[in-house]
Amino acid sequence: MPRFAYSAFSLLRHGLTGHRRWRPAWRMPDPKPHYAAIVVGGGGHGLATAYYLARTHGLTDVAVLEKGWIGGGNTGRNTTVVRSNYYFPASGQLYDLALRLYEGLSRELDFNVMLSQRGMLMLAHSHHDMEFARRTANAIRRNGIDCQLLDQAAVARRVPILDISADARFPVLGGYRQARGGVARHDAVAWGYARAADRLGVDIIQNCEVGGFIVEAGRIVGVETSRGPIRADRVGLAAAGHSGVLAAKAGFRLPITSHALQAFVSEPVKPILDEVVLSPATGVYVSQSDKGELVVGGGLDLHPSYSQRGNLPVAENVLSGLVGMFPCFANLRLMRSWAGIVDVVVDSSPIIGPAPAYGLYLNCGWGTGGFKAIPAGGTLLAHVMATGEQHPIARPFGLERFRDGALVDEAAASGIPH
Amino acid sequence: MMRIPCPWCGPRDEVEFRCGGESHIARPDPDRADDDAWAAYLFDRHNVRGAGSERWLHRHGCGRWFNLVRDTVTHEIRTVYAMTDPRPERDP
Numbered sequence: 001m002p003r004f005a006y007s008a009f010s011l012l013r014h015g016l017t018g019h020r021r022w023r024p025a026w027r028m029p030d031p032k033p034h035y036a037a038i039v040v041g042g043g044g045h046g047l048a049t050a051y052y053l054a055r056t057h058g059l060t061d062v063a064v065l066e067k068g069w070i071g072g073g074n075t076g077r078n079t080t081v082v083r084s085n086y087y088f089p090a091s092g093q094l095y096d097l098a099l100r101l102y103e104g105l106s107r108e109l110d111f112n113v114m115l116s117q118r119g120m121l122m123l124a125h126s127h128h129d130m131e132f133a134r135r136t137a138n139a140i141r142r143n144g145i146d147c148q149l150l151d152q153a154a155v156a157r158r159v160p161i162l163d164i165s166a167d168a169r170f171p172v173l174g175g176y177r178q179a180r181g182g183v184a185r186h187d188a189v190a191w192g193y194a195r196a197a198d199r200l201g202v203d204i205i206q207n208c209e210v211g212g213f214i215v216e217a218g219r220i221v222g223v224e225t226s227r228g229p230i231r232a233d234r235v236g237l238a239a240a241g242h243s244g245v246l247a248a249k250a251g252f253r254l255p256i257t258s259h260a261l262q263a264f265v266s267e268p269v270k271p272i273l274d275e276v277v278l279s280p281a282t283g284v285y286v287s288q289s290d291k292g293e294l295v296v297g298g299g300l301d302l303h304p305s306y307s308q309r310g311n312l313p314v315a316e317n318v319l320s321g322l323v324g325m326f327p328c329f330a331n332l333r334l335m336r337s338w339a340g341i342v343d344v345v346v347d348s349s350p351i352i353g354p355a356p357a358y359g360l361y362l363n364c365g366w367g368t369g370g371f372k373a374i375p376a377g378g379t380l381l382a383h384v385m386a387t388g389e390q391h392p393i394a395r396p397f398g399l400e401r402f403r404d405g406a407l408v409d410e411a412a413a414s415g416i417p418h
Numbered sequence: 419m420m421r422i423p424c425p426w427c428g429p430r431d432e433v434e435f436r437c438g439g440e441s442h443i444a445r446p447d448p449d450r451a452d453d454d455a456w457a458a459y460l461f462d463r464h465n466v467r468g469a470g471s472e473r474w475l476h477r478h479g480c481g482r483w484f485n486l487v488r489d490t491v492t493h494e495i496r497t498v499y500a501m502t503d504p505r506p507e508r509d510p
Contacts, residue, residue: 242467244463244464244465244467245465245467248464253458253462253463253464253465254462254463254465255457255461255462255463256463256465257439257440257463257465258465258467258490302436302437303437303472303488304437304439304440304465304466304470304472304490305490305491305493306467306468306490306491307490307491307492307493311419311420311432311493312419313419313431313432313433346461402457402460402461402462403453403454403457404453
């Protein structure tokens with residue numbers, strides 16, 4: 001397939017022809033009867049998996065099956081934060097692999113994912129928070145990841161609109177900050193991986209829901225879909241909150257519970273917040289998008305749910321926490337709120353590796369923090385699907401850790417304890 | 419917003435309750451269960467999409483536990499029954 005690079009020159013050229021000659025960024029192929037590999041789930045993780053299967057492992061006979069449209073699930077529903085400030089060495093390696101790949105992703109994919117490493121600040125609201133912030137910051141630095149402990153004055157310099165007064169509803173004593181943290185355009189990550197994978201020969205098949213698995217001699221050899229049976233030498237699952245539904249069709253259970261996680265977007269305002277701010281105590285994280293909207297997230301709806309809308313008590317909790325920290329946001333109106341279905345694991349760490357069914361591989365359990373991990377999730381699932389061996393970074397995250405009692409207990413995937 | 423029918427206090431706002439997760443998880447004999455069976459007991463869940471049995475606690479009310487059959491897609495509550503009752507055969 002000819003390569004059409006995106007560049008300032010192509011923008012100028014298409015501008016001169018009234019932007020009528022842009023070609024679709026990926027094809028809309030019909031499914032073939034057989035592929036070397038199938039990836040179920042056309043979100044960021046699934047598309048990245050297909051891309052790395054083709055680019056890193058030379059496996060181009062690959063299909064991505066998406067029940068809706070690509071990036072229409074959690075990839076288009078998150079709060080776009082990227083960071084790698086994790087406590088345990090295994091997590092640090094995993095999430096920093098993702099962040100390092102994000103740092104080169106626009107060039108790699110020839111698609112501007114609008115990575116903005118504006119810094120990510122975790123607040124401490126009490127002396128105990130401050131002690132734990134110090135401990136966490138040291139652990140992160142020991143993992144080889146940039147992290148800085150900030151006192152109250154440094155926090156105030158960085159986020160002047162934060163209420164740090166003595167009688168603040170949530171007093172601020174300091175925090176810790178990862179300068180390489182920030183945000184990326186979530187849709188662009190899905191679209192960039194889709195376009196790049198398509199150009200390497202991957203078939204992206206939308207409106208194709210997987211309803212079951214084809215099993216022969218105890219091995220999964222394909223999937224039953226809404227567009228007919230499709231066979232494959234190996235199948236990868238990257239279905240986030242719906243992983244449990246697919247696992248049940250393959251005859252096993254996962255240590256996962258699906259919850260709704262809400263997010264909110266305000267009306268756009270002028271630049272006022274040049275930082276991603278997260279408060280574990282109030283259960284709020286907030287950043288300002290390039291359009292000027294505040295993008296706000298919070299804790300889970302704490303009961304199992306497959307409904308892509310949240311309940312009001314959690315929304316009230318998140319927004320009251322936001323206004324408690326930033327009184328100047330009290331008069332803002334919300335434009336939208338929504339929820340994504342996230343796959344929560346007891347240790348808030350992902351599950352990557354072979355499934356209990358032969359021929360099937362898992363990439364799930366990212367819970368509330370999957371977006372930041374997309375390049376790593378894709379790399380690691382592609383590795384195990386192509387080679388049959390776990391990538392060294394993925395080894396601590398296999399399903400066997402539950403049997404072996406070797407949990408990677410991060411307590412929270414999005415920084416908000418659930 | 420859910421209104422949850424506590425069997426002792428009547429219908430109350432969801433903020434008074436805490437969800438205790440999936441019901442009817444049978445604890446295997448710890449002296450006989452192997453590591454796989456014990457891990458399955460501790461961690462594996464059916465994670466039902468649709469009507470599933472859940473334990474709930476009326477934390478800010480009577481403080482008692484009970485079971486619900488609740489639809490995880492619509493959040494509709496179909497059946498309320500006691501902690502010691504078996505799972506309903508089918509939805510009424």
